[in-house]
Amino acid sequence: MASFPNTYTHRKVADTAAKSCEICFKPSTSVLVTSDNKDFFFVCPGHLKDRGFCKPIIDEAAIAARKKKEMDAEVERVKQEFEEKQKKKKEKEKEKAKEKEKEKEKEKEEDKSKDKDKKDDEDEGKKSDEKSKSDEVEKAEEEPRVFGLAKAFYQQRIDKKKKCRDRAPE
Known part of the structure; x- marks a missing residue:
């Protein structure tokens, strides 16, 4: 009988x-905690990647929601562009209509449109830099947060809790 679930x-x-x-x-600052806070222990982040120790529990609904949000953002960005x-x-x-009327102003208008294009290109470069920074933050958040311990380690946690409970004075 498990006194707590295998969901950390x-x-x-x-x-x-x-x-x-x-x-x-x-020394480690990473902690695995059960949902009901009955069990917790410190573990190195490297051990969380070890499939022999624990496996990530993937929430399909959260992944689908995140993908939908990303698609909506992409659609909005394309619409704006x-x-x-x-x-x-x-x-x-x-500008072309004005150019037909005045040939002398045509050269001046072309210079201005070229300057505008250069400014727009610079603005697009800045936007792409900001997007890459936000992508890095999202990648950091993509690491799994919920894990299930391997059977041997989970049994070890249960045995340790039982042992502590049996030792406790009543």
Whole structure:
């Protein structure tokens, strides 16, 4: 009979609260905690990637929601780019009409449109830099947070809890 579920959430604690890893005894700020807070232990982040120790529990609904959110953001970005291109196209058409009327102003208008294009190119470069930074933050959040211990380690945690409970004075 298990006194707690085999579902552990990965949490971080402050550097000052670091304690030894349950596996290798090195100081660690990563903690695995059950949902009902009945069991917790410190573990190195490297052990969380070891399939022999634990396996991530993937929440399909959360992944689907994240993908939908990313797709919506992408669609919105494409719509904005399309609208900007349409505005530029209309502006260029207006400029061409003015150019037909005045040949001397044509050269000046071309210089201005070239400057605008350079500024737009610089703005697009800045936007792509900001997007890459936000992608890095999202990648850090993509690490699994919920784990299930391997059978041997889970049984070891249960035995340890039973042993502590049996020792406790009543």
